[in-house]
Amino acid sequence: MSTFGYRRELSKYEDIDEDELLASLTEEELKELERELEDIEPDRNLPVGQRQKSLTEKTPTGTFSREALMAYWERETRKLLEKERLGACDKDSEQEEDNSEDIQEEYFTESNSEVSEEAYTEEDDDEEDKEEDEDDSDDEDEEKQNAAAGERPGASRSSDHIRRKKCNGAKDNQNLLNGHDGEDTDNLSLKSSAIHPCGNPTVIEDALEKVRSNDPDTTEVNLNNIENITSQMLIQFAQALRDNTAVKSFSLANTHADDNVAIAIAGMLKVNQHITSLNIESNFVTGKGVLAIMRALQNNKVLTELRFHNQRHIMGSQVEMDIVKLLKENTTLVKLGYHFDLAGPRMSMTSILTRNMDKQRQKRMQEQRQQESGCDGAVHPKAKGLQKGTPRSSPYVSPKSSPWSSPKLPKKAPPVKTQPPVPAPPPPPP
Numbered sequence: 001m002s003t004f005g006y007r008r009e010l011s012k013y014e015d016i017d018e019d020e021l022l023a024s025l026t027e028e029e030l031k032e033l034e035r036e037l038e039d040i041e042p043d044r045n046l047p048v049g050q051r052q053k054s055l056t057e058k059t060p061t062g063t064f065s066r067e068a069l070m071a072y073w074e075r076e077t078r079k080l081l082e083k084e085r086l087g088a089c090d091k092d093s094e095q096e097e098d099n100s101e102d103i104q105e106e107y108f109t110e111s112n113s114e115v116s117e118e119a120y121t122e123e124d125d126d127e128e129d130k131e132e133d134e135d136d137s138d139d140e141d142e143e144k145q146n147a148a149a150g151e152r153p154g155a156s157r158s159s160d161h162i163r164r165k166k167c168n169g170a171k172d173n174q175n176l177l178n179g180h181d182g183e184d185t186d187n188l189s190l191k192s193s194a195i196h197p198c199g200n201p202t203v204i205e206d207a208l209e210k211v212r213s214n215d216p217d218t219t220e221v222n223l224n225n226i227e228n229i230t231s232q233m234l235i236q237f238a239q240a241l242r243d244n245t246a247v248k249s250f251s252l253a254n255t256h257a258d259d260n261v262a263i264a265i266a267g268m269l270k271v272n273q274h275i276t277s278l279n280i281e282s283n284f285v286t287g288k289g290v291l292a293i294m295r296a297l298q299n300n301k302v303l304t305e306l307r308f309h310n311q312r313h314i315m316g317s318q319v320e321m322d323i324v325k326l327l328k329e330n331t332t333l334v335k336l337g338y339h340f341d342l343a344g345p346r347m348s349m350t351s352i353l354t355r356n357m358d359k360q361r362q363k364r365m366q367e368q369r370q371q372e373s374g375c376d377g378a379v380h381p382k383a384k385g386l387q388k389g390t391p392r393s394s395p396y397v398s399p400k401s402s403p404w405s406s407p408k409l410p411k412k413a414p415p416v417k418t419q420p421p422v423p424a425p426p427p428p429p430p
Helices: 005-013 018-023 027-040 066-085 087-127 132-178 204-212 231-240 259-271 287-296 317-327 343-377 381-388
Strands: 220-222 249-251 277-279 305-307 335-337
Touching: 066 087, 204 231, 231 259, 259 287, 287 317, 317 343, 335 343
Parallel strands: 220 249, 249 277, 277 305, 305 335
Antiparallel strands: none
16 A cells, blocks of 8 residues: 655654653753643643743843832933923023133133244244344244233133123013012012013013903913913913903913813803903813813803814823813804814814804894894984974975976877687588
8 A cells, every 4th residue: 555755754763662762862852842842732721822932031130120110200201391491591501601612612722822833933943043033033923922822811701701791681681571680589489580582572470460450451461482481370370360351362372381270270261251262272281171171161151262282192082072072062162273183073063163153143143133123213313303393494496397388198099909700600511
């Protein structure tokens, strides 16, 4: 009987003694054989995730501490936030340091070049015996160089002193603009400097004082892009706006506002019924702060514009659906500055805003009709005077009659109705 190729190959292993073969293997070979058998036929009692053998036999280089790693990342995150908040001040200080280093480098390079020139001229005088005129000229040159070297350090020092005075004067002026003169260091946590590299001219302390005093001329509070303002100062603005009746617009975009500021603003919106526009874009507000503001809008019937897009933290699908649920009962919000990631909440929010716009339009139309009806029903005061008095004659002369008689047209006879002719009777049949 013929056999296949693989069976023909297996026939030569039939006479091998397995016990003798295993006894001849070393310990390393036996371990390797066990690993191969585990791969070929794994243990069925173990879960699937534990059947795979470990391919990394490297010993650990050190102990792993999760607490130490978390503490390290928290420190790095705080450093990053501080750098972002104080980035403008650091840039200014770095520029001043670079300028001072450049001045010092120029001074040192100039002085070193002068010393090298002096040494070179002295060596030439020692090696070569020149004439007395040349020696005199060299001595004069050396004296001039020494005098120049003595004058340049003084000039550079005086220029450095002048620059430092200018920088200190500029810093003092900036501090005075902010409302603190450098002596009140205890209240610096509640105050913020007005160094605005973005160009915002708002003086924080003056604006807060106007809001607290309910200044009628202050209808807008613009704190956009002020980097050094603290969250405590923003909370103070929100608390001051509770009783304010003049401010209509409140903007604090890119001011590092967090959830605490958003919750303070939500409390303000529940009480204030005069602010119509709110902008908190490009901040650190999470879904918790945004939902607090949305809950406040259920009781607010004045706010028409709200912007909170481009936050550092992603809102998420659940927050977007909650926003739509909370704003279904609001009828005044017309503009919403946020891009929904989900299509469902986006379409629902669009329909809500469209509904509110239609209601506002209908309200305006109804007010216009009431005004028109009021104007039609009321009698003009001049008309009342004419009704009370006797009719007056017209101040204009009546037109004269024409001397020519008007041509008389002949009367037309009324048209006679003619009846249609009676049809002839049909001929008799043959």
